[in-house]
Amino acid sequence: MKIPDDNAEHVDGSAMMDVLCPMHAVLDSTGHVVHAGPTLAKIFGNTPLIGTRFAELFEIKRPRTDGSMRMLLAMAGAKLHLRMRGAQRTHLKGVAVPLAPGAAPEGGALIDLSFGISIVDAVRDYALTSSDFAATDLAVEMLYLVEAKTAAMDASHKLNVRLQGAMIAAEEKAYTDTLTGLRNRRALDYVLTRLSEAEQDFALIHLDLDYFKAVNDSMGHAAGDHVLREVARIMIEETRSDDTVARVGGDEFVLVLKRVTDACRVHDIAERLIGRLSRPIPFADRFCTITASAGSVLSCNYAHPDTARLMLEADTALYAAKDQGRGRHVSYSRSLRNDDENLGTAGAEVSACAACGGDTEV
């Protein structure tokens, strides 16, 4: 704000106030505006201020008031929350003081306004420039800060997005079996921990390829790798997208089927899978013939599913399937545990579909 030169030597009160508080208004004893600072006049544009009642220009939202001069003076010195009437409805802060006795207009008040937190919108809406603010006003610094912080946050945000992308890629790599693209043991542990923490039911199938070593030995590692990739593709095809298929050893796989609580359904899935894996896999001009054995458990059969125990008992079922001649699936049941103890004697009694027999309680 610049003091007009012709007034420089004897600045009258209102000219002085225009420099110090360009958003102030002087009200007479009836609450009509008799003088408005230059910035206040600018934001009202063509709306005449002089002679208009202050309460018609602004609504005092807090503290509650009837808009009368008496109440305004009663709130002298207190922080006022105001809203401009009219199109923009800009929020402002203000403070009123009674004019000194003897100062014109008698019984009047001076009210100074500021944009407060709505400064960013106000500067844009009213096309304000730095000369519309008092030299000591922090408004321009505030605008600088908003813009600088927005730019800095933007740069930080970009960095975060890039770091997050790199993190996801690294995690993906850490959780993936590079040969088959299936999940690895680390991913499996993570999935099982998450499921048991969330107390979500699932079926766990432990599957082991039969005669894979023979393929590797007789046809070479390239054939073996090809078989593993084909097996992975078949297992992905036979499961749903939110199931987990992990390669946990050379020719060992674990499938986690979410929300599955029916042993017969698991048996069907496992048998279908084994059926497809038993078909000869073409490689170069020859065929690789393997099959698979599988054992499974259902988390819903355990009061407190412990992932280590589930893995162990699926393993027990898997070995029962191998004992029974391979190329088949066995659901875990308590009788298998007894078989462990009397290995070789009772094994033959376990049906390949023990689950369908109903003996699944653990």
Place this chain on the structure above:
Amino acid sequence: MHGLINRSIERFVRDTYGRDVWGAVMRRAGLDYIEFEAMLIYEDHVTRDVLSALSGVLDRAEQDILEDIGTYLVSHPNFEALRRLLRFGGPTFTEFLHSLDDLPARARLAVSDLILPEIELREHGDGRFSALCRGKEAGFGHVIVGLLRALADDYGALAVLEYKGGRDSLEIVEIRLLAVEHASGRSFDLGVGAV
């Protein structure tokens, strides 16, 4: 050095000379990455190595390049945000010059770990000023020459800038303001940059 400074050098080279030149600069500097992150901190020698590699690749004196970087920062559309932040320094070029002393504090307010050299403006009358730059690294004075020259243009002022040399960590830039309103500068609205 703050990543913002290294990133500025990178953007200058890429926007002015292209991606291939930038790749050559980074290889010559012995760095095994190609991009700087604006919001990370790098070791000081990285900036020195990049500038010296840049000088080698372009076959130009380092001080001329630094001056060009200063000009680029104010005048290139990709750095409009920085031009705007600088223009908050004052409504006229003279007022901007008076705000130079606050420049490091303004930078810190925006990014708390961005340390810029201290700048002290001395006024000698008749539109003559000198800016004293004190920083850890020499060379910032050349950036200031380019930056102030471009900013004078931006404000529409006519000013002559001259690097008056440096000793140890102190560099002096002389500013002669020939006309405050020489031409119409570029506009600056307080309100357009904020979201």
